[in-house]
Amino acid sequence: MLHLDFTQPPFDVLSLAERQSIRKNTQIRYLAKNEHLTAEELQYLYVVIKGQIEQLLDGEFVASYLGSDHSDQLNNNDWFDSRRLPEPLTENSPNTGASQTYQFRAVEDTLLLQVAGSAVDKISAQNHLVRQMLSDKLPERLKALQQRRHNKTIDPASYNDQQEVQQIMLQPVIDVNLLPVHIVDANNSLYEAASIMTKAGLKHVLVRPLNHLEHRKETRHGTGHLLGILTDTDICRAVSDQQNPATTTCQRYANFNLRTIKASDEIGDALLTMTRYRIHRLPVIDRNGDVVGILGQSDMLAHIGHHSQLISIQIEQAKDLTSLDTAVELIGRYIRAQHQNGVKIGNISRMVQTLNAQVFTKLWQLIVPAEVMKNTCLIVMGSEGRGEQIMRTDQDNALILRDGYTHPDLAQFADTFNHHLADLGYPLCDGNIMMTNPMWRQPLKQFNAQIGLWFKNTDPMHGIYLSAILDGEYVCGDESLLTQVRQHLKVAHRQSDPMFVRQFARAALQFGDVNQWWQKFVPLLGGKSVSEDIDLKKAGIFPLVHGIRTLALENDILDVPSSKNRLKALVQARALTQERADTLLEALEFFMAQRLSVALSTDDKHARQVNPVTLTALERDLLKECLAVVKSFKNQLRQHYQLEIA
Structure with missing residues (x-):
């Protein structure tokens, strides 16, 4: 007779008594191909042993749940709680799923283990670990993944200690x-x-x-x-x-x-x-x-008990490129250690942003005389500016000059800076958004005039350039120059065409519907290989980041470049609810964490692609949920900006 695998989540944190209770309340359910779970059977937690279950909402594909025969990992069985109700499609339709339920259909002959929902609820009320993994709140389930990312099995006795260590950065x-x-x-x-x-x-x-x-x-x-x-x-x-x-x-x-x-x-x-x-x-x-x-x-x-401050000291004491390279390598080790310890990805990324800024500052100090430092402002943009870049990916930087200031060697300084950064492992930007490009190395007046041109949106690249400068963050030099650029951004936005933001928002929708996009991989999951992987940046990170950026622009929130702080300001401006903002941030950080996992486990420097077959059942479940958040957010943007349904 088939039994639950108590070495797999969410059952690996159960006590002996809880396991016995689950066994008593579990039975086998067989579904023939195309057979649906009945309405009476939507009161159970199911584990897919063999085969494949398709989840539908009003006949539309939502997700797929796989048995171990469809996974590269032995006994990596998906599970689902059939009692979970649909989330509202948009923030403005909170009651969308109130009278709806999901439908579940067997794509092929499928064998399930059916666990009574009442038994699960009783255990969840006493075991917060189970409650967290099976919560209908996405942030709670993401915490569960974060806490066990590098633990195939968890000893309940040591779990609380591990959780305490992981949460220490959040303590007052x-x-x-x-x-x-x-x-x-x-x-x-x-x-x-x-x-x-x-x-x-x-x-x-x-x-x-x-x-x-x-x-x-x-x-x-x-x-x-x-x-x-x-x-x-x-x-x-x-x-x-x-x-x-x-x-x-x-x-x-x-x-x-x-x-x-x-x-x-x-x-x-x-x-x-x-x-x-x-x-x-x-x-x-x-x-x-x-x-x-x-x-x-x-x-x-x-x-x-960690050593980021020691890295900072090493950066400060660096006298040349070689000693700076050593400090940069320590940042890489720090990232790996923090991720393996389950530290929240947002905390890691913000600390890495701070350390990277110190690397950039030290390098610039080693290159330019004090006179240049005093009369210029070095900024970073893109994910580095937002504090959401963890791996050393493409550079995005610029140099704002004080009006009237010039130096004959500025172009050479910029070239030396960008190429030394490349030597340190920060690749040159394919789009040439770097200070070696004269467009990104200008006096304040010309810089502001250029921004005004971008708001006219006469070139497809203007939206990309504007996105970059909106994400600009100070590194070193005269910070007032960046402050003046941000002030001009507000003026230029107010003077722009009222339809500009609407056009700017379209970029968040350019990669199509995530559910259709996920569905095309389902037929491939049973094969030995998958011809295409999921692009985490296109499917998850970019739509969230750009959508949040657009809402921030609309609400004149231009002094904080990070998605986290933009969401906080949008809540204060009542453009989003606190719950909605929390969910968007949790989904964004999930995609960032998945990218980091790919980067640390492969040689893929871009770390965009993830093969759904290689994910654990918990990760697959959360990936589907986060993709659903992206779909909901894109629908919200479509409605808010009255964009066509793509």
Whole structure:
């Protein structure tokens, strides 16, 4: 007699008692070719042992579920919960699936294991791991995949420990062991500050400004944002300046341009801030604006236990291309380690963006004199600008020059920069969207004039160029130049044809319907090889990214290039609901994670293609769900911008 395979998800996290309960409530169901599950049978969880089940909605193909005889992986059986109802096709039609149910038809003679839904519900109520894997909420099922991506079987006893490690970057900074707060007045002497440091065993004190009472009365906020910091390095600097510590005030050497972090912010945000600004301490501010502790770099690193900060230090200390190459290789190892540890792909990508920006900054510093750095702004664009590029794929960069500034060697500097990046493993851009192209190396005035031309949309490439600059993110130099470009983007958009955004949105629909696109692979799944793989970028990433980008443009959200921050701003603008934004972000990060898995397991540098046969049952299920999210989002765009149904 056939039995459930308890080494496969979602059953590999069951206790002995739960397995016995499932066995008692499982029976075999045989479906002949073209036979449907009856209405009474849509109350079960099914596991496909042999054969193939087709899922339909109003006669239209939705998905296919396969037995192990159709998979390259032994015992990799698909499962489905027949009770799950259809998701609404668009955000504006929340009740679309309320009275609808899916239909299930055997494509060939098929053998199923039928598990009573009531038994599954009883176990799910007590076992959160099962509940997460079988949830009707896509983000919950994506968490399940993330937590077990590199684990074929999971020991329930160790699962909670693993989950805790994986979620550590999402913890609030208040969970870290904070350093105590010691505050001196700005008119205290350096000697008095040093005495407090020595007694407290610290290398810093916070400094209260001379007029802090007036400022607090005016702002009605806490004092945290007014404080400065004085470190042992500052005191050493004063001594080297031959200042008398007993008479020199803290005001003179303290730094009042202090970066802080909220107690409720995530550890990952604190790490990004420290890495980006190369600082070692962050005052932690409570909801009243007062400092509750100091987050020290060493304490945080001990808490999270990884080495991105060490990579940052190596980049900073690089003196030539060879030493910079070593740091870049460490970034690759960091990515692999974080992914294998199940860290959320969004956290990895944002940290990689920060580290890459430091690589680009260091390389530019090694190439150009300080005068060029002062009068130009280096930016990255595309997925690198959005913070969604993990592998070292094609460069997208530009150089904005201050109006009136020129240098005879700028073209040579740009060529050296782009080709050195290529030597470091960041390929040259096939579309030539790089600073070696004079179009992407211009003074501010010409840059803005060019943007105005792109909004006229007279050339098919203009939409691509505009997409690139909308994703622009600061790397180094004079950041105000990028700020002015973003301000001009708003002006140029407001002056453009009202139909421009509608045309701009069309690109998100150019690759056709994802369900039809998935269906064409189904007949191939039973063969020994698949002639075409699924293009994760065309089918998933691009429609989501460009659709979100278009909605952001329409709503004048032009100061944040990442899809995550655009979604957050769209929720604030009430252009999307919070639930919709969360689902779109989870689907996008699923496709990004799949691309990373392909890149780490193959020699495919572009890492776009995935063979559905090689995926696990859980991954196939989530791929179908994420493709359904893409279809729903594209339908939403069609309706919102009144585009034809393609």
